[in-house]
Amino acid sequence: MSKNKLETGTGRVRLILIALILLLGAYWVGARYGPRQSREVEARRLGVSANPGPSQPGLSLKNGPERPEALTEDESINVRIYRQASPAVANVLTKATEYDFFMDPVPVEGAGSGFLIDPRGYILTNYHVVAGAQTIEVILGDKSRYPAKFVGADQRNDVALVKIDPKGKHLASLTLGDSAGLQVGQKVLAIGNPFGFQSTLTTGVVSALGRTVQTSQSTFIDDAIQTDASINRGNSGGPLINTHGDVIGINSAIYTPSGTAAGIGFAIPINTAKLIANDLITEGRVRRAYLGVSTLELTAWLAEALDLPVQEGLLVEQSTKGGPAAAAGIHGGDRTVQSGMRRLTIGGDVIVGIDGQKVANQFDMNVLLNRKRPGDSVTVTVYRGAKKVDVPVKLGERDGN
DSSP states (O other): OOHHHHHHHHHHHHHHHHHHHHHHHHHHHHHHHHHHHHHHHHHHHHTSOSSOOTTSOSEETTTEESSOOOOOHHHHHHHHHHHHHGGGEEEEEEEEEEEOTTOOEEEEEEEEEEEEOSTTOEEEEOHHHHTTOSEEEEEOTTSOEEEEEEEEEETTTTEEEEEEOOTTOOOOOOEEOOGGGOOTTOEEEEEEOGGGOOSEEEEEEEEEEEEEEEOSSSOEEEEEEEEOSOOOTTOTTOEEEOTTSEEEEEEEEEOOTTSSOOSOEEEEEHHHHHHHHHHHHHTSSOOEEEOOEEEEEOOHHHHHHTTOSOSSSEEEEEEOTTSHHHHHTOOOOOEEEEETTEEEEESSOEEEEETTEEOOSHHHHHHHHHTOOTTOEEEEEEEETTEEEEEEEEOEEESOO
């Protein structure tokens, strides 16, 4: 083979080798950088970082967020109120003894909520939370436990006051607001211990105002605050709070036709509770307005039998001697008749209104008098025979509840 042919063959081999090296290099570069560039293009399209470093905020498509987003304004309010109020919200535990059919003692435990209103250890709660309790124990938000003593209660309004001894410890207490200025739609927060889960926060709005909710034959919540903040068993007695951190109600009852939460809860207005707490702390009793009459609720057949001009109202059977009604000239009955198994005293005035508000039954009168204080003057509207009369009365004070 000639020298020229050998050099030509060697050059061709060299060119092939160079081409192979270039191809391998291009393949390696594509494998190393192509996917990364594709990820970065896709990441830019999504507006996130494809390769967030440990100090770089951004979304890792594999591991999720590396730090939480900033709280919204609404979330910040929830967090602030909870941190501020929860230390003063109490878990109220009670023990009592009941007796079974065979008169054997049966221990009964109960639980509810309450809240500190004074650094001296005064705690507001519902009466039904502590009613009949032989011992009361309170657990505060920091898990500290205290025995509590029953100070007093207003059974009609379902408000009770208990007290713990702080033993020199500074206790956080809640500020009591003004429930008179509430508006429907206003945000509220409830803190309590539903089903024993201590320091639980729920939120909602004021759904309605001015409700009168009858909770038993003789008890009711007057001017109740209706809310959709979730209230369950164990929330009773806990605070309903506005966004300023002020207590505007005591969570007390839920409407539950099915036995489950229906988004309708009721709270006692704090203005009512403040009067009761002040009476109990300063006077040792609740000061309740007193009219001084024994009455019989009219029915259609009774009104017809007695030939009365109205079919709704309260027939005054007795006007208590020396009482406010008697002093004002409201007349009780003057003769007795037999009606079935009961003797009725008839001939007295029929009360049909107080301060222009209709009185159709005993419940109506209880609600209207509940809004008054001893010493207040009211106008009682009565029928005396066929004549309608307005009688001014200065209310007295009832002994006990």
